[in-house]
Amino acid sequence: MSVFTGIDIGSTATKVVVLTDTELADSFVLPTGWSSKDTAALAAQRLAEDGFPVAESRVIATGYGRVAVDYAAKTVTEITCHGRGGCALLGHDGTIIDIGGQDTKVITVEGGLPSSFLMNDKCSAGTGKFLEIMANRLGVGLTELFQLAERGTPLAISSMCTVFAESEVISHIGAGERREDIAAGVVESVVTKVAGLCSRHTMKGDLLLTGGLCDSAYLAARLSDKLGAEVHTHPMGRYAGALGAALIARGGKKGRR
Numbered sequence: 040m041s042v043f044t045g046i047d048i049g050s051t052a053t054k055v056v057v058l059t060d061t062e063l064a065d066s067f068v069l070p071t072g073w074s075s076k077d078t079a080a081l082a083a084q085r086l087a088e089d090g091f092p093v094a095e096s097r098v099i100a101t102g103y104g105r106v107a108v109d110y111a112a113k114t115v116t117e118i119t120c121h122g123r124g125g126c127a128l129l130g131h132d133g134t135i136i137d138i139g140g141q142d143t144k145v146i147t148v149e150g151g152l153p154s155s156f157l158m159n160d161k162c163s164a165g166t167g168k169f170l171e172i173m174a175n176r177l178g179v180g181l182t183e184l185f186q187l188a189e190r191g192t193p194l195a196i197s198s199m200c201t202v203f204a205e206s207e208v209i210s211h212i213g214a215g216e217r218r219e220d221i222a223a224g225v226v227e228s229v230v231t232k233v234a235g236l237c238s239r240h241t242m243k244g245d246l247l248l249t250g251g252l253c254d255s256a257y258l259a260a261r262l263s264d265k266l267g268a269e270v271h272t273h274p275m276g277r278y279a280g281a282l283g284a285a286l287i288a289r290g291g292k293k294g295r296r
């Protein structure tokens with residue numbers, strides 16, 4: 040049996056996917072922590088425990104900390120891996136909208152490969168980190184933030200800077216606004232920024248939301264409304280980069296026998 044492993048070390052979470060020639064064999068998520076090198080070692084330990092030691096697998100690394108995976112056969116850019124993995128989840132060519140911890144990427148895939156992309160990595164506003172910061176300010180986790188937002192009426196949070204946006208949230212809290220309305224405003228702010236990024240990119244085909252926020256049906260619904268087109272999700276959406284890396288590894292073969 041041949042084994043192929045994709046490791047996507049993101050800024051906040053590390054995703055791992057293991058494929059054989061015929062199926063998905065394993066997948067898991069680890070917090071990245073402060074050291075990508077330590078996280079890569081933890082991923083190798085977990086893989087060994089699951090029966091897939093890295094020495095017996097072809098490993099491809101991607102993501103923010105990909106250079107720290109010293110046991111990888113090679114490293115591949117996030118755009119290539121997210122495009123490849125997202126296309127596999129979608130089942131055909133289309134556009135991948137990946138909302139990560141520190142950046143947001145919009146990738147158009149044609150012929151199974153990324154043909155163009157646009158990336159916002161100048162500021163964390165419009166990313167998962169922004170939502171984490173605002174959720175902490177409201178004293179809730181991300182899941183509860185979305186639940187609150189779904190019951191609220193969005194308040195204006197217009198700043199393009201996370202620091203100033205947090206000040207707006209603090210002002211709303213000080214004014215005694217409902218937490219549901221503040222949460223709705225926070226989510227709406229992210230959706231508006233992501234939709235703005237999408238509007239500057241030529242999107243083609245169906246849309247797929249990937250990244251750590253893809254499990255939120257509310258976020259996907261709000262983004263669909265903003266874009267005027269359905270934004271699809273997938274249970275493996277947060278693994279798109281790792282899946283793409285594993286698929287590239289499988290394309291290169293030389294896995295375990």
